[in-house]
Amino acid sequence: MSITEQKTWGIIGGGMLGMTLALRLSQKGDQVTIFESAEKVGGLTSSWEMPTGANGDKITWDRFYHVILMSDLNTRKILKEIGLENDLRWVETKTGFYSDGKLYSMSNLIEFFKFPPINLIDKFRLGLTIFAASKIKNWQRLENIPVADWLTKWSGKRVFEKIWLPLLKAKLGDNYKNTSAAFIWSTIQRMYAARKSGLKKEMFGYVTGGYEKINNEFAKHLKNIGVTFKYNSKAIAVNKQINGNLILITSDNNTCTFDNVISTLSSRESVKIAPQLSDSEKQQHEAIKYLGVICPSVLLKKSISPYYVTNITDNWPPFTGIIEMTALIDKQETKGNHLVYLPKYVNPDDELFNQDEKELRQLFLGSLYKMYPNLSEDDLLFWGVSKARIVFVLPTINYSKKVPGVTTSLGNYYIINSAQIINGTLNVNETIQVAENKLKEILKENE
Numbered sequence: 001m002s003i004t005e006q007k008t009w010g011i012i013g014g015g016m017l018g019m020t021l022a023l024r025l026s027q028k029g030d031q032v033t034i035f036e037s038a039e040k041v042g043g044l045t046s047s048w049e050m051p052t053g054a055n056g057d058k059i060t061w062d063r064f065y066h067v068i069l070m071s072d073l074n075t076r077k078i079l080k081e082i083g084l085e086n087d088l089r090w091v092e093t094k095t096g097f098y099s100d101g102k103l104y105s106m107s108n109l110i111e112f113f114k115f116p117p118i119n120l121i122d123k124f125r126l127g128l129t130i131f132a133a134s135k136i137k138n139w140q141r142l143e144n145i146p147v148a149d150w151l152t153k154w155s156g157k158r159v160f161e162k163i164w165l166p167l168l169k170a171k172l173g174d175n176y177k178n179t180s181a182a183f184i185w186s187t188i189q190r191m192y193a194a195r196k197s198g199l200k201k202e203m204f205g206y207v208t209g210g211y212e213k214i215n216n217e218f219a220k221h222l223k224n225i226g227v228t229f230k231y232n233s234k235a236i237a238v239n240k241q242i243n244g245n246l247i248l249i250t251s252d253n254n255t256c257t258f259d260n261v262i263s264t265l266s267s268r269e270s271v272k273i274a275p276q277l278s279d280s281e282k283q284q285h286e287a288i289k290y291l292g293v294i295c296p297s298v299l300l301k302k303s304i305s306p307y308y309v310t311n312i313t314d315n316w317p318p319f320t321g322i323i324e325m326t327a328l329i330d331k332q333e334t335k336g337n338h339l340v341y342l343p344k345y346v347n348p349d350d351e352l353f354n355q356d357e358k359e360l361r362q363l364f365l366g367s368l369y370k371m372y373p374n375l376s377e378d379d380l381l382f383w384g385v386s387k388a389r390i391v392f393v394l395p396t397i398n399y400s401k402k403v404p405g406v407t408t409s410l411g412n413y414y415i416i417n418s419a420q421i422i423n424g425t426l427n428v429n430e431t432i433q434v435a436e437n438k439l440k441e442i443l444k445e446n447e
């Protein structure tokens, strides 16, 4: 490629999506600058430090829990490109269910058939529902069916109320009423993908050092191939000039000019910073409904269960499920301690976002101690809460028809974000795929 063809690109957001875009554009020979409002890359995959005791020791791990599936081929490809392929570890994990105040293992078919909260016929219908969803290829036809209707049809009213409804409410709150059956389809497809091995065992993966290492190595690789990073640089406006170029203005009063700008921010944020967009395209982006998450991390001296995920069908615990990270990762990563996440998915305006740490601690830890009576304050090394108001898009009825495209009326201002994942759950693999596919669309148009 000759120098004259080289284009300049500003990428807003240094999460996995922004970094993937930067990688591909830079590999093509273009000049790329990433604007990241935080002091480091990673966004939702970023990590934090957790003190392990009085002697100043600490561990570093993801703020929000992350696993990699064997079927996450896009993620694995990136890991290979940045030299981390050999740092991937695969572990057979187990799943638990907390139902009627008791904890059950649900990690294989035998345990499924022993699961007491529902009778044999109901188990058969539950199994059939999961099997049916795993076999469906045409997810589009599920998009106009409410998830509650579809699950009741396949599983029956009893199973719906005993199993599905609590799980749906835990993940979506009352929003489950407007959610399409494509949601459960994509969740089951991903769950199935984790069990594709012959024995249908659940295999999950992680990179030693967690996303801290992935993000650092990704950023290092991008720097080496010429990508510029602007940290603590929040994009506040993107305006088109008379000559057609875009000016990007940041909160620290920097202005940079680019041939093209791609925002990876949420739909609402992406249109907020581009005042020249038309009212109708602003409305289309603003109409997209997101859910957020409140996610306490708890570092403990002892393990609470052998399960990576414990699903909860009782309605009193405030959290959606329990993730015991150290049922997956080697305990060396946590200096012999046990890391547990207590996520709660909520609407972005949920009052939990306004509660202080003390109130949240009482609510979440109090419930954890109630569920596991052997656990007490004496076992606690660290408690901290990570929050994000905008995390994943609700797959509402006929969602794929409402998704705005990547192009905007400004021509060279593009929006690529996780709202464009239309037949999958939110995860890094889908995020990378959206970045790669949508970028190809843009480049084809630019040819």
Ligand SMILES: Cc1cc2nc3c(=O)[nH]c(=O)nc-3n(C[C@H](O)[C@H](O)[C@H](O)COP(=O)(O)OP(=O)(O)OC[C@H]3O[C@@H](n4cnc5c(N)ncnc54)[C@H](O)[C@@H]3O)c2cc1C
Pocket (backbone or CB within 6 Å): 012, 013, 014, 015, 016, 017, 018, 035, 036, 037, 038, 041, 042, 043, 044, 045, 064, 065, 066, 067, 068, 233, 234, 235, 236, 264, 265, 269, 293, 295, 343, 388, 391, 417, 418, 426, 427, 428, 429, 431
């Ligand atoms: C609780 C939880 C559990 C998860 N579990 C898994 C899992 O097990 N496996 C998996 O694969 N994925 C998982 N994910 C999903 C995964 O984290 C996301 O798919 C991925 O991180 C999304 O990347 P992104 O770049 O699209 O968004 P983000 O990570 O949100 O990146 C956006 C970036 O933009 C920056 N930014 C915001 N505003 C501005 C601005 N105005 N100017 C400049 N920069 C700005 C932010 O700081 C951020 O770095 C999980 C997510 C959560 C929240």
